[in-house]
Amino acid sequence: MTEILGVPVAVLSGQLMLGIINGSFYALLSLGLAVIFGLLKIINFAHGAMYMLGAMCTVLLFDAFGVNYWVALFLAPVIVGCFGIVLEYFLLRRIAGQDHIYSLLLTFGIALILQGVLTNIYGVSGLRYSMPEVFRGGMNLGFMFLPYYRAWVIVAALLVCFGTWFMIEKTRLGSYLRAGTEDSQLMQGFGINVPLLISLTYGFGVMLAAFAGALAAPIYSVSPVMGSNILIVVFAVVVIGGMGSIAGAVITGLMMGVVEGFTKVFYPEGSAAVIFLVMVVVLLIRPSGLFGKEA
Amino acid sequence: MTITKKLLTSAVASALLVGGAQAEISDNTVKIGYLADMSGTYRDLAGPNGLKALEMAIADFGGSVNGAKIEVVSADDRNSPDSSSSTVRRWVENEDVDLVAGLVASSVTIAVSNILEENNKLGIVSGSAASSITNEHCTPNHIHYVYDTYPLANGTASAVVKEGGKTWFILTADYAFGHALEGDVTRVVEENGGEVIQTVRHPFPTSDFSSFILQAQSSGADVVALANAGADTTNAITTAGEFGLTQSGQTLAALLLFLTDVHALGAQSAQGIQLTTGWYWDMNDETREWSDRFMDETGVRPTMVHAGIYSSTIQYLNAVKATGSDDSQTVRKQMMDTPINDMFAKNGIIREDGRMVHDMYLAEVKTPEESKNEWDLYEIVRTIPGDEAYRPLSESKCKLVTQN
Numbered sequence: 001m002t003e004i005l006g007v008p009v010a011v012l013s014g015q016l017m018l019g020i021i022n023g024s025f026y027a028l029l030s031l032g033l034a035v036i037f038g039l040l041k042i043i044n045f046a047h048g049a050m051y052m053l054g055a056m057c058t059v060l061l062f063d064a065f066g067v068n069y070w071v072a073l074f075l076a077p078v079i080v081g082c083f084g085i086v087l088e089y090f091l092l093r094r095i096a097g098q099d100h101i102y103s104l105l106l107t108f109g110i111a112l113i114l115q116g117v118l119t120n121i122y123g124v125s126g127l128r129y130s131m132p133e134v135f136r137g138g139m140n141l142g143f144m145f146l147p148y149y150r151a152w153v154i155v156a157a158l159l160v161c162f163g164t165w166f167m168i169e170k171t172r173l174g175s176y177l178r179a180g181t182e183d184s185q186l187m188q189g190f191g192i193n194v195p196l197l198i199s200l201t202y203g204f205g206v207m208l209a210a211f212a213g214a215l216a217a218p219i220y221s222v223s224p225v226m227g228s229n230i231l232i233v234v235f236a237v238v239v240i241g242g243m244g245s246i247a248g249a250v251i252t253g254l255m256m257g258v259v260e261g262f263t264k265v266f267y268p269e270g271s272a273a274v275i276f277l278v279m280v281v282v283l284l285i286r287p288s289g290l291f292g293k294e295a
Numbered sequence: 296m297t298i299t300k301k302l303l304t305s306a307v308a309s310a311l312l313v314g315g316a317q318a319e320i321s322d323n324t325v326k327i328g329y330l331a332d333m334s335g336t337y338r339d340l341a342g343p344n345g346l347k348a349l350e351m352a353i354a355d356f357g358g359s360v361n362g363a364k365i366e367v368v369s370a371d372d373r374n375s376p377d378s379s380s381s382t383v384r385r386w387v388e389n390e391d392v393d394l395v396a397g398l399v400a401s402s403v404t405i406a407v408s409n410i411l412e413e414n415n416k417l418g419i420v421s422g423s424a425a426s427s428i429t430n431e432h433c434t435p436n437h438i439h440y441v442y443d444t445y446p447l448a449n450g451t452a453s454a455v456v457k458e459g460g461k462t463w464f465i466l467t468a469d470y471a472f473g474h475a476l477e478g479d480v481t482r483v484v485e486e487n488g489g490e491v492i493q494t495v496r497h498p499f500p501t502s503d504f505s506s507f508i509l510q511a512q513s514s515g516a517d518v519v520a521l522a523n524a525g526a527d528t529t530n531a532i533t534t535a536g537e538f539g540l541t542q543s544g545q546t547l548a549a550l551l552l553f554l555t556d557v558h559a560l561g562a563q564s565a566q567g568i569q570l571t572t573g574w575y576w577d578m579n580d581e582t583r584e585w586s587d588r589f590m591d592e593t594g595v596r597p598t599m600v601h602a603g604i605y606s607s608t609i610q611y612l613n614a615v616k617a618t619g620s621d622d623s624q625t626v627r628k629q630m631m632d633t634p635i636n637d638m639f640a641k642n643g644i645i646r647e648d649g650r651m652v653h654d655m656y657l658a659e660v661k662t663p664e665e666s667k668n669e670w671d672l673y674e675i676v677r678t679i680p681g682d683e684a685y686r687p688l689s690e691s692k693c694k695l696v697t698q699n
Contacts, residue, residue, distance in 0.1 A: 011513050018505045116334065123339040125559035126529055131537070138539065144509060147537045219537060220502055221529045221559065225335070229502060264497075264506035269469050271506075272498030 007265055014144030015261040021150045023257020024157030025212055029230065030237040030249040031161055032208030035168065038244030039181045039201050042092060043104040047234065048227030049111035050206045053080045054213025055222045056118065059127045069132040069218070077210040084206030088199045096198075111227070118224035126221035135218070153215055160211060161250045168246055177201055236279045241291050248291025320363040320621045321391060327353075327608070328386045330379060330407065331397035331422060333371035336500070336525045339555040341399045341422040341600045344593045348601045349396055351592065352608035360616050368392065372399065376406035383407045387414040393621045394419065394611055396604060401425035401472050404437075411436040417623040419611060421603040424524070424551060425475050426686060429650040433693035436623055438630065438649045441603035442573040444472070446655045446684035447550050448479035450571030454657050454677070455518055455548050456487040463489060464516035466507050466531065468523035469496040476522040476550055492516050500527055504534040512540060520548040529556050536564050554598045557660055557672045565660040565672075572656050574599040574639055575673050581638040596670040606639035607651075643681070648693035652681040 002009045029051060036044045057076040061067035067075060087110065095102040131149060138147035168174040177197060180187045184194040213227075220226060237256050241248030256275050263271040270277075282290060329349050331341040346369050353365050368386065372379040386392035387410065395411060398404045399422030411418045411434065418437035420428060426443040463484050467473040473496070481491050493514045497507055508531070511519040519540060521531050528549055535547055552570040576586035576596045585605070589597045597605075614629035615621055627645075635643030635651065643653035658673040666672060688696055 008513070011510070014509050014513075015506055018509065021505070022503055119334055119338065123555070124334075124336060124526070125339040125555045126526060128559065128561045128564075130563075138537075145512070145538055145543075147539075149537070150505070219533065221526050221533060223526065225526075226502065229500060261506055265510065268495050268497055268507070272501070 005266065010143035011265065012262070014141075015265050016258060017141070017144060017146065018150075019258030019261025020254060021153055021257070022260065023254035024154050024161075025216065025230075025253075026234060026237050026257050027161050027250045027253030028157045028212040028215075029209055029234040030241065030253045031164055031246065032205040032212075033234060033238045034241070034244055034246055034249035035164065035208070036202060036205035037238070038246065039168075039177055040198055041100065041103075041181070042202070043100050043107070044202075044205065045104055045108035045231070046087075046111040046114070047107075047205075047209050048229075048231030049114045050080055050084065050209035050227070051213040051216070051230065052118075052224060052227035053083070053114065054210030055129075055217045055220070055226060056122075056127070056213075056224070057210065058214040058217040059129045059222050062129065063127075072217075073211070073214050076214040077207040080210035080213075081203040081207035085199050085203035088202040092202065093195070093198075111231075115224050115228065122224060124223050124225055126223040129217045129222055131218045149218060153219075156215060157212070160208070164208065165246050165250065233275055236275045240275075240279050240282045240289055242289030243292065245289065245291040245293065248289060252290060319619070320361065320615070321393070323363045324366055324391070325360055325363055325394075325612070325615055325621050326366045326368065326390070326392045328383070328390075328392040328395045329367060329369040329397045330372050330382060330395055330403070331369075331399045332374055333369075335374050337374070337399045337422065340525075340553040340598045341397060341604075344589075344595065344597070345397055345421070345601055345604045347592050348589065348597065348605040349608050351588065352605045352612070356609060356612045360612050361619055363621075365612070369397075372397075372403045374400045374403065376400075376402045379403045380406045380410055383410050387411065387416045393417065393623070396608060396611075397421060398423055398437075399600070401428065404428055405432050408432065408434050408437045411623075415623050417611075417627060419607045421607060422600045424472055426479065427475060429646075429648045429691075429693060430686065431692045433648045433695055435627070435649075435695055438607070438627065438645055438651060440607045440651045441599055442571075442655065443650075443685070444476045444479050444551075445686045446573075446679060447476060447571050448483045449684055450655055450657045450679050451548055451550055451569055452480045452483040452520070453487050454569060455520075455546060456484055456489040458546075460518035460546050460548075461489045462516045463491045463518045463520055464511045464514045465491055465494040465520045465522055466504075466511060467494055467496045468499045468527055470499050472524065473499070473522050480520060480522060480550060489518075497523070497527070499523070500525075502526075502530060504531040505538065507531070508534050508538050508540060511535075512538065512543065512545070516545065518546045518548055520550055522550050524551045525553075525556065528552060529560050532560055532568070533564060541567070553600070554596060554670075554672065558596075558670065561669075562661055562663045562666040562672060566662045568660045569676070570658055570660070570673075571679070572599050572658055572673070573653070574602045575656060575658060575675060576602070577671065577673070578656075578675065585638045602639050606635065606637050609637065610635055646688060647695050647697075648688065648691055649695070650685055652685050654681050655679040655684040 054076050058072040061072045135149040180194045180197045188194050237252050241252030263274040329346050333342050370382045395418040398420040401423040404420050404423040420439045421441050426445040429439045467477040557565050614626045618625045618629050631645045640653035645651045656675050657677040659676050
């Protein structure tokens, strides 16, 4: 069998596949962060908590109302997104235009409160969520066994990422958004309700996180602390991609998934640190990130 | 004659005086500090419900001992040896805490036991796993009550090798506890004629185990063993199920699994997994009776740690009552001299290294068909007698053990 550095190519192909799957989660989450930072200049430390709320909401909708996976995949992000809008309206708006550190601390506080309250109610062992019937099993690709659900994760994540990029970069609504955050007074002069636009944008960024959470519910242990670990990684991804760059977040998310996957084969102990190593190197060479706009 | 009489009288008088000085409960209060993870990874297996078990023990004991009142203080250890050390230092130096109970993360326990030794106070460890706690890190000031990594390896690993699992892949959490467990398991596997063909150390914590499960599959090992705990284990088991690990003929062995983990996984995902436990709520009428009361208080079934906290608190209070003292060495000696016979353990003995030796159990998770309710999860397969389960004193590196 052909080998690269002592590892069979088949094993590496499997890891590449898994890297893309994990990368899809990173892409979805960092996309939301990039949208919120790029358009609103808010460093959203509550993003991990919103991802967790998306997953918890999916499970609770099923437990309480028997809502099935497909409906929850739509409903959970909408519910959490509305919650995001409420947060923006009552809290974040009050520190708009102030130093970034305020938004960071405020959102971090919100995340800790959400995590603490839900931990008190549900504990940390994780809630159960069954895999939807249609995704049970998987296919043998020759080099690995690919569960159907993981394949679906790639498709769903990439579709949503592409749709978001398209909406922000190519549509009229997107251009309003971009303009509104560049010069809100001018936009208001044109009769556009900029505060509403900002609320909706924050809500949309939160929806993206909640969607990733709903996607994660059947495969990861759903618990109030699930967002805290992934958040730091996702921030590193956004920094590598270039703060605020939409395409940069998606492409870097996928790339980092793959880099992490390969590290898990060659030096597993380092797989948690490798993304930060890349971040250090990238920042030294290109301080604005790989796809950052400003020098 | 008179001299002898005088001598005798003075001897009796001084004995009484010494006895009187010892047989005293400081401040007329027995104060217990409960230190455990109240909000993080180990919250459910110990946490606030462990505090509830402690309070149940005090209530069952009558709320006072020899007329002295029993007080409880508690704190979140946040799995941090640093913050736990300062909490315990404050407790023992300024707040007259006599006993520290709970003690969950091994790193916290090792740090705290040093402070207890400096201040000559007592600690009872109910949650920590590392067997080093009563080996190289033993002190005359703590007792390790519920279980440790030694029987975990002895129970599960030896059972799985004997059932034909000869080649092993070990997936280890990359920190002290995982390394200890990996070492103990490797020894047991090799002693029983098996072979560890690959070990992979994953960062702690890890949420995605798919890469590691894929490596385990391609290793071709008979057994894939998980030397990790809590959410890492449940995530790994879920992923193994998703990738069809057991369907492809490999056996999954979870080396440390708590009832709360299995409950979170559910019988559907966890069925057939073998594990070693120090106690199970549904073993007999005595355990069921206590567990029903615990469930009325908390809404969940107790883990072995919860039961251990209850049992050890009762043993401690009995020792205080018998000696009339809350002096750590007097109480520890009394606890060592009294075999433990309650709903948690039968003929449990506290050894000189502080290890409480009692029977352990090899359990298998029931299938959804066998399971009658959400907490009906284990079938006890075998009892592992205490002296077989734990590290023999002849192998001990503990400074308190005088070897011949």
